[in-house]
Amino acid sequence: MIKRTIFILIKITKLSYEFFGDFLSFCFYSNYGLYTSKVKRLKYSILIEAHRVEKGLALPKTKLFFGKELFQNLSKMIFELSKMNTLNCVEVKKVLNALNTYLQFHNNQNKSFNTEQKKIMDVVVTLQKFIEKNSNFSDLQNSTRQNNFSLNENLSLRDNLLRRASSRIFSSEIIKKNTIDKIIQVAQKAPSQCNRQSSRVYLFQKKEQIDKILSIQGGAKGYSNDVHNLFIVTNDLSGWQGPQQRNQVYVDGALFSMMLMLGIQAENLISCSLNLAIKNSDEKKIKTISSISKSERLIMLIAFGFAKDKNRNIVASSPRRNLQEVLKINE
Ligand SMILES: Cc1cc2nc3c(=O)[nH]c(=O)nc-3n(C[C@H](O)[C@H](O)[C@H](O)COP(=O)(O)O)c2cc1C
Known part of the structure; x- marks a missing residue:
């Protein structure tokens, strides 16, 4: 019993130490950080x-x-x-x-x-x-461009990836189960640490439930009325061991989410990620509405569906940084 208590105390101390390091990093280097220029x-x-x-x-x-x-x-x-x-x-x-x-x-x-x-x-x-x-x-x-889906056929993988964009103008059509299954199969090809596969995805197609979730999230103003298909991606904390893995739910969850979006794109559908940068209390509310287990962390929402106009799908077109700003070559 004493041995077990000591073991647990050591674990808690190590975990607190690492979380405190994260806390300090955020205090010093985030956008509000003390050392941020x-x-x-x-x-x-x-x-x-x-x-x-x-x-x-x-x-x-x-x-x-x-x-x-x-x-x-x-x-x-x-x-x-x-x-x-x-x-x-x-x-x-x-x-x-x-x-x-x-x-x-x-x-x-x-x-x-x-x-x-x-x-x-x-x-x-x-x-x-x-x-x-x-x-x-x-x-x-x-700052906006039009995507024509009929032009996507016969494109190389690279060209298809270069055409990826968040789209926010959805038709009201509900996506059928066989298409959903195909999308999830692509998402399941996401790499995961030790092949843990601890990501889960919840599907919502009832408008009332979608509206409740989006009203807590708040990032779909101006198009939430048109969202009729919504995924919540989660990752199961119980797959992760020890202090070093404390942020891994988000790494694996994000990779799964990206593959999910590419799976959506492969079906000629559009999608938009919706952040779940929310308070723990709001995460709890979403979990209650959606019957998601307490052991899962929410990663992000993904609104998806058919484009309202498949030949003229308008998307925001943001310039990307210069390559030199993104790629740092260590010589
Ligand atoms: C984690 C994450 C959260 C996002 N949250 C929102 C959101 O709440 N609402 C929204 O309309 N778009 C959201 N987006 C989409 C971004 O605005 C979009 O990816 C970015 O502007 C770049 O545009 P692109 O995806 O078309 O290349 C989110 C994207 C990511 C990756």
Whole structure:
């Protein structure tokens, strides 16, 4: 008995030590971290705000003149960044793409603007001009693009992968069980540590239940009404042993999720991951609604289905970082 108590105490101490290390890393180096530079912090915040613009333009019904405060906030951040750093970076390029697409979208409406709308457009144009004056981007793109599914046939695996995108404009069709099975078979080919296969996937096709889950998650505003097929990916904690494996549920769960999305793509369906960066209390609520065991951690939601318009599926098209920024070669 004493031996067992000592053994448990040692385990708890080791685990606490590692979790405390994680806690310190987050305190020092996360976006709010003590050692995080202001430029890095600003750049990520700009990227996230720019994403809200490009996402707003790739929804089933784009709300006219959305984002008044968003543009004011972006203007402030970009002005601040310009005092410390060059604006020739992917984050600002993404903003400029989004601003150009926003202006184009509203000008194409061929409507006259009221005073309030003019004010919003003025903020956007001022920011656009400021960025143009202080940068020299050569390959600007629209922040939305159209995917035509009939063009996917006979593409190489590489070209198919390069066409992957999060899509948010779903038809109301329910996906049939045999297609679901084929998707899961692809997901099951995901690698997992020691072939543990501790990922699980829960399927929801009842609208009432989907709405309850999405209302807790909150990241599908503007398209949640059109979600009729939803997966929750989980990973079972009981598969993991010891302090070193404390984060492995998320590693294996994320790999499984990616393969699940590729399985969806292989069936010519569209999908969008929905983060489960939520409080433990909200995770508990989702588990209760969905009858998910307490031993499983939630990894992410995946909304999926047919595209509303298979020949003209509009998606947000975000520029990627330069290769040199992502690939660090150790010599
Ligand atoms: C873990 C994770 C969580 C995400 N959460 C959301 C979300 O809550 N709502 C949403 O509309 N998109 C969400 N996305 C989709 C991202 O916005 C999208 O992947 C990103 O903008 C890049 O676009 P792409 O997937 O089309 O290349 C999420 C993606 C990931 C990987």
